[in-house]
Amino acid sequence: MALTGLFLCLFLVVHLAGNLQLLDASPEGRLKFNAYAEFMTSFPLIKVVSYVLYFSILFHAFDGLLLALQNRRARPVRYVKEKPMANRTWYSGQMAVLGTLVLVFLVIHMKSFWYEMHWGGLPKDADGNKDLFTVVNAAFHQGWYVALYVGMMGVLAFHLMHGFQSAFQSLGLNHPRYTPLIKNVGILFAVMVPVLFAMIPVWMFYFNA
Amino acid sequence: MKLTLKIWRQSGPNDKGRMETYPIDGIEEDMSFLEMIDVLNLQLVREGKDPIAFDHDCREGICGMCSMFINGEAHGPGRGITTCQLHMRRFKDGDTIFIEPWRSGSFPVIKDLVVDRGAFDRIQAAGGFVSVNTNGNLVDGNALPIAKDHADTAFDAATCIGCGACVATCPNGSAMLFVAAKVSQLSLLPQGRPEAKQRALAMVEQMDKEGFGNCSNTGACEVECPKEISLEHIARMNREYMAAAMTKE
Amino acid sequence: MxxxxxxxxxxxxxxxxxxxxxxxxxxxxxxxxxxxxxxxxxxxxxxxxxxxxxxxxxxxxxxxxxxxxxxxxxxxxxxxxxxxxxxxxxxxxxxxxxxxxxxxxxxxxxxxxxxxxxxxxxxxxxxxxxxxxxxxxxxxxxxxxxxxxxxxxxxxxxxxxxxxxxxxxxxxxxxxxxxxxxxxxxxxxxxxxxxxxxxxxxxxxxxxxxxxxxxxxxxxxxxxxxxxxxxxxxxxxxxxxxxxxxxxxxxxxxxxxxxxxxxTQIHPTCIPVSGDHQSKLTLMSESLRNDGRIWVPKKKEDAEAVRAGTKKGVDIPEEDRDYYLERRYPSFGNLVPRDVASRAAKERCDAGFGVNKTGEAVYLDFSSAIERYGRTEASVRKIEDPSTEEIIRLGRDVVSAKYGNLFDMYANIAGENPYERPMKIYPAVHYTxxxxxxxxxxxxxxxxxxxxxxxxxxxxxxxxxxxxxxxxxxxxxxxxxxxxxxxxxxxxIRTGPIDTERQEFSDAERAVRERIDKLIEVQGSTPVDVFHKRLGKVMWDKCGMARNAEGLQQAIQEIRQIREEFWKDVRVTGTANAFNQELEKAGRVADFLELGELMCKDALERQESCGGHFREEYQTEDGEALRNDTDFTYAAAWEWTGDPGGSNLHKEDLDYQFVKPTQRSYK
CATH class of the missing domain: 3.50.50.60 (FAD/NAD(P)-binding domain)
Incomplete structure (x- = not known):
């Protein structure tokens, strides 16, 4: 879980860096984004990495759900009265639920863009690349779709808030001196990455023609 | 003090069990929580009713026998204490108190609030020791100096009383803190180093066999642990375990 | 014999x-x-x-x-x-x-x-x-x-x-x-x-x-x-x-x-009894006596005021405190053996100088240790002219590092902060x-x-x-x-496995079953704990820190009485073939009710004071235990004959070849 989790965190950063190009809605910006998308789907090394990524996502999801199932079985009779807030953050106890939501979102998200990019009949832009920008732009001009994105980024934020530092702990990387730092970086990461992701649809909704 | 107690009653392992309500009066602030149960039990015996079965022994927070889930928390409210160290001054007149047994598939209920924690003994037997026989000719205790910080950290882990609050409180029913405390203690001491890898593998294997849940690092165990054992020990066990698993022949 | x-x-x-x-x-x-x-x-x-x-x-x-x-x-x-x-x-x-x-x-x-x-x-x-x-x-x-x-x-x-x-x-x-x-x-x-x-x-x-x-x-x-x-x-x-x-x-x-x-060993540093509900006593390590000083007020009116709650221990000035162990035993001071420390506490409390509601507590005070450690720490850290607050803060840190867990335990049980107020302690039964x-x-x-x-x-x-x-x-x-x-x-080596089908095993098993059934069949009205508490009180009052012939004889009669009532009126709920904590307790208390009598008999027989056994009739002028080596240098071993009162005494003479017994002195 920890290794795939951290790999997915790394992916988020790369993904975010690419997506931030969407903020530049000038004609050159659009072409640049489409070229980038084309590159990401065709360059062999990236392709290899992307297979690792697919595997990670699937492993992370299935293993996570399997563990959650085992954990449920470990306590066949539940407490009548439980006070989880007394000893843990609510989201640390809801990783499976948060993770499942993220997974559902991922399916929608990949259908909308990843599937279209690979197998959808996208029009070509001036440089002859598939015009993903236009597809994204169109999608992010639907209010409910933007709201879904923003909401889901909130879910992701909580998943990361626990997941980031938890991964280090699972890998045994705990040290009185560095663990507080890891925890703070984790919180920063869990807030910044989803906020920046969420900014893209909001920005496009309001500012991109 | 007048209280309403809602207590789990279960006549035996095959009974389904249920919460029952007991009003109680005349409770003093200086009483410990278990003394409050004593008062209730005296009352029940006088009425010819079956008293509440509960585990307890030393009543000074060290034997690890007492084990109640009180108002949704292992060993009740308060940090760094066992149920026997919980005093009634933490409650107010008129309070309703929920009392349940530890809940874990690996800790089957024997009766009422009494559970079977034999799984912990079996984990210990799997590797929670240094393989040294009784020997009248060992090297002197001072032959191997141990850095004070190592000795102190090992001690922090060694304070585990094996009460099972970590399992009871973990949303996943995981026993990682208990197992880690022993693995970590012995791995920090030179005497325990030679078997460190084997120990981590064997104890974790037995833990999994017992059916405990998985650690998802919620940290609830650390908060409810009456000896405040740190998650740092779980990380140390993870390190030991991974190193052992990767180099196993 | x-x-x-x-x-x-x-x-x-x-x-x-x-x-x-x-x-x-x-x-x-x-x-x-x-x-x-x-x-x-x-x-x-x-x-x-x-x-x-x-x-x-x-x-x-x-x-x-x-x-x-x-x-x-x-x-x-x-x-x-x-x-x-x-x-x-x-x-x-x-x-x-x-x-x-x-x-x-x-x-x-x-x-x-x-x-x-x-x-x-x-x-x-x-x-x-x-x-x-x-x-x-x-x-x-x-x-x-x-x-x-x-x-x-x-x-x-x-x-x-x-x-x-x-x-x-x-x-x-x-x-x-x-x-x-x-x-x-x-x-x-x-x-x-x-x-x-x-x-x-x-x-x-x-x-x-x-x-x-x-x-x-x-x-x-x-x-x-x-x-x-x-x-x-x-x-x-x-x-x-x-x-x-x-x-x-x-x-x-x-x-x-x-x-x-x-x-019986009565340990001097336990947390005093707080009320009738008390189920057990908590000891605090003797190591506290390394740094803590034990005292009671010198003046009776101060002690009375403390008991009434109108005065606090901290408010009693140094010259009005009686550090009785340091006074009586200058060479060992607060580190005298347990029996000596316990009896000295009892002596002061009996004389009316006890300091909690029940009158059965003395102070264990860390203020001098805090100050002493604070000064040392200040000089280690090269702090010049440290203020009193600073000394106390530093001293508390040192004391906390040494005894923190004991102080926390005390604070939790007694509901008082021992860093600020002297702890109250009283002797309690600890070891036999x-x-x-x-x-x-x-x-x-x-x-x-x-x-x-x-x-x-x-x-x-x-x-x-x-x-x-x-x-x-x-x-x-x-x-x-x-x-x-x-x-x-x-x-x-040639015996082979022991056959548990032998008559001796079935006889013993039958006796065990009969006794369990008997306990359950009484179906009286009084819970086991009530008998246990009554026995405990007799033992503590008459066979505790100080004993005398009259009290011990009374105790024997009283214990017999309690035992008789126990077998007539005990209430054990539940059955023999199930998890039954009342039954467990009943069996144990029934045995204590016999042992208690033997303890009193032994205490009565030993007409001297030694260690944890203090017979009021046998003490020196200044209240120390007075041994009688001529008649009692033996271990008394009792043989069961059917009831505790009729036990037979056998003696093992203790032959001191290497150490010459002397009057123990910690002065």
């Missing part, structure tokens, strides 16, 4: 144990596999014995009433364990530890046993270190020591305030290792209810599975009782709730003599020096039946020194019984 033979070999003190080991029989490794040993109780003595015997190759079965062997009450020992290592270069030696223990025991212990204890003490530390016991260490990484009451050297090894827990976990880990190899079969939640004697030898036990109520027979070639002390006869004590005399008492009824039952009579081999008067640790009477005489209980439990289990048991078992 017969004279008992202790089997201590002749010869110089230092050579006795070696000589003995060389002369006793040994069982060869192949034959050990054919021999079964039962160990009852899994505290320090039991766990260490069981592990060591299994390592040697014997087949061992262990029994404990708790849910895990790790929970035995050895776990609660806080302060430390003595060993004559002389690490501090303060002139400690085996002889000095021996001498201190004999003197501390007020010259009522057996010289040979005590010397052996001191001799093996150093091995214990090495053994525990090798097991991974995290003893306190100094900055150089070496083992640290502290000092304890009644001695002039620092020889106590410790693991913060939970030495007992750490040592027991070491022994428990060794035991569980043997459980893992299959050499030990461990029976938790099992209570021994009888010992079975076949042809004059202990050949097994009858035990009750506390979960199902099933009565089981277990056969073995030897039975070891490592079942601790009987302090719970007083109801309120620092013992665990489950600590009981039952196993030892059943053995007594089957022919094992009970020695010196009246020797008496127990089953054993010879040098730790064998009781029943062949094949052994008693180890607190369950026997052998090493502490009339008073035990602090940090010596852990030492004795582990010495017996690790380093004595593995040798001495061979002498008995060597005769059993």
């Amino acid at each position: 017969t004279q008992l033979d202790s089997k201590v070999p002749d010869g110089p003190l230092e050579q006795k144990w070696t000589k003995h080991k060389n002369s006793i029989r040994v069982v060869n490794p192949a034959n050990k596999r054919r021999i079964d040993v039962i160990v009852v109780g899994t505290g320090l003595a039991g766990a260490s014995a069981a592990a060591s015997l299994a390592e040697l190759g014997y087949n061992v079965k262990t029994f404990c009433f708790q849910d895990s062997p790790r929970r035995a009450h050895s776990i609660a020992a806080q302060g430390g364990i003595n060993a004559a290592k002389n690490y501090q270069n303060d002139n400690d030696s085996t002889y000095r530890l021996f001498y201190d223990t004999i003197k501390g025991g007020d010259y009522r212990a057996r010289e040979g046993n005590v010397y052996r204890l001191a001799e093996v003490s150093a091995n214990i530390i090495d053994q525990c270190v090798a097991q991974g016991v995290p003893f306190a260490r100094d900055y150089g990484g070496l083992l640290d020591n502290r000092s304890f009451g009644g001695v002039l050297v620092s020889r106590t090894f410790y693991a913060r305030g939970q030495t007992g827990q750490q040592l027991l976990l070491g022994a428990y880990s060794a035991l569980m290792r043997q459980v893992g190899t299959g050499k030990v079969q461990q029976f938790s939640r099992h209570e021994m209810l009888d010992v079975v004697i076949v042809d004059g030898k202990a050949r097994g036990i009858i035990a009750r599975d506390l979960i199902t109520g099933r009565i089981e027979r277990h056969g073995a070639h030897a039975v070891l009782l490592c079942t601790g002390g009987y302090g719970n006869v007083f109801f309120l004590s620092t013992n665990a709730m489950g600590s009981n005399v039952t196993a030892a008492w059943k053995a007594h009824k089957r022919g094992a003599f009970m020695a010196n039952p009246c020797y 020096m008496g127990g089953l009579w054993v010879d040098y081999n730790l064998q009781t008067t029943v062949p094949g039946l052994y008693a180890l640790g607190e369950a026997n009477f052998s090493d502490h005489g009339a008073n035990r020194l602090g940090a010596s209980a852990l030492m004795q439990g582990l010495a017996d289990g690790y380093f004595v019984i593995p040798y001495t048991i061979g002498d008995h078992l060597a005769a059993d």
Whole structure:
């Protein structure tokens, strides 16, 4: 879980860096984004990495759900009265639920863009690349779709808030001196990455023609 | 003090069990929580009713026998204490108190609030020791100096009383803190180093066999642990375990 | 009356144990596999014995009433364990530890046993270190020591305030290792209810599975009782709730003599009783007396004001405080042995100077220590002209590092901050020096039946020194019984497994069943605890810190009365064939009701004061214990004859060849 989790965190950063190009809605910006998308789907090394990524996502999801199932079985009779807030953050106890939501979102998200990019009949832009920008732009001009994105980024934020530092702990990387730092970086990461992701649809909704 | 107690009653392992309500009066602030149960039990015996079965022994927070889930928390409210160290001054007149047994598939209920924690003994037997026989000719205790910080950290882990609050409180029913405390203690001491890898593998294997849940690092165990054992020990066990698993022949 | 033979070999003190080991029989490794040993109780003595015997190759079965062997009450020992290592270069030696223990025991212990204890003490530390016991260490990484009451050297090894827990976990880990190899079969939640004697030898036990109520027979070639002390006869004590005399008492009824039952240790530093609801008392380590000063107000009106709640201890000026231990015992001061410190507290409280609501408490004050440590710390940190607040802050940090867990415990129980106000303490029953009579081999008067640790009477005489209980439990289990048991078992290499279908087993089982049924059938109206509390009060008032002939005679009558009422009116709910904690308690209290009488009888018989046994009729002019060496230099071993009042006295004369008994002086 920890290794795939951290790999997915790394992916988020790369993904975010690419997506931030969407903020530049000038004609050159659009072409640049489409070229980038084309590159990401065709360059062999990236392709290899992307297979690792697919595997990670699937492993992370299935293993996570399997563990959650085992954990449920470990306590066949539940407490009548439980006070989880007394000893843990609510989201640390809801990783499976948060993770499942993220997974559902991922399916929608990949259908909308990843599937279209690979197998959808996208029009070509001036440089002859598939015009993903236009597809994204169109999608992010639907209010409910933007709201879904923003909401889901909130879910992701909580998943990361626990997941980031938890991964280090699972890998045994705990040290009185560095663990507080890891925890703070984790919180920063869990807030910044989803906020920046969420900014893209909001920005496009309001500012991109 | 007048209280309403809602207590789990279960006549035996095959009974389904249920919460029952007991009003109680005349409770003093200086009483410990278990003394409050004593008062209730005296009352029940006088009425010819079956008293509440509960585990307890030393009543000074060290034997690890007492084990109640009180108002949704292992060993009740308060940090760094066992149920026997919980005093009634933490409650107010008129309070309703929920009392349940530890809940874990690996800790089957024997009766009422009494559970079977034999799984912990079996984990210990799997590797929670240094393989040294009784020997009248060992090297002197001072032959191997141990850095004070190592000795102190090992001690922090060694304070585990094996009460099972970590399992009871973990949303996943995981026993990682208990197992880690022993693995970590012995791995920090030179005497325990030679078997460190084997120990981590064997104890974790037995833990999994017992059916405990998985650690998802919620940290609830650390908060409810009456000896405040740190998650740092779980990380140390993870390190030991991974190193052992990767180099196993 | 017969004279008992202790089997201590002749010869110089230092050579006795070696000589003995060389002369006793040994069982060869192949034959050990054919021999079964039962160990009852899994505290320090039991766990260490069981592990060591299994390592040697014997087949061992262990029994404990708790849910895990790790929970035995050895776990609660806080302060430390003595060993004559002389690490501090303060002139400690085996002889000095021996001498201190004999003197501390007020010259009522057996010289040979005590010397052996001191001799093996150093091995214990090495053994525990090798097991991974995290003893306190100094900055150089070496083992640290502290000092304890009644001695002039620092020889106590410790693991913060939970030495007992750490040592027991070491022994428990060794035991569980043997459980893992299959050499030990461990029976938790099992209570021994009888010992079975076949042809004059202990050949097994009858035990009750506390979960199902099933009565089981277990056969073995030897039975070891490592079942601790009987302090719970007083109801309120620092013992665990489950600590009981039952196993030892059943053995007594089957022919094992009970020695010196009246020797009870009252520990001076316990948290005072707060009310009738109290179920047990909590001890605070004697190590607190290293730095804490004990006092009561000098003026009666101050004491009265404190009791009435109109004045606080902190407000009483220095010149109005009576540091009575420092006053009475200038050379040992607050570090006098436990019996002396306890009696002195009682004396002050009886005289009307007690400081809590009940009038039964004295102050244990850390303010001078805080100030002293604060000044040292300030100078270490090169703080010039530190303010009082700064000194106190620094001092509190030091005190907290040393005793933090004890202070927290006190604050939690008493609801007061001990850093700001002096703690209140009062003596409480803590340990019983008496127990089953054993010879040098730790064998009781029943062949094949052994008693180890607190369950026997052998090493502490009339008073035990602090940090010596852990030492004795582990010495017996690790380093004595593995040798001495061979002498008995060597005769059993051809015996074969013990047949539990024999008549003796069925008779014993039937007796156990009948007694359980009898307890349930009374169906009276009074819960078990009520009888236990009544017994406890009689014992504490009349056979506690101070005793006299009249009180003891009364106590015997009262105990008989309570016993009679118990068997007529006790209410045990539930059934015999199920988990039934009331039934467990009832059986134990029934045994305490017999033991209590024997304790009083023993106390009455011993017309002298020694150690924990203080007869008011026998004291010096300034109130110190007055021994009578001419008539009472013996261990009193009682033989059961059918009722406690009619027990027969047997004597083991204590022959002091190496130490000359003198009036103990800590002045």
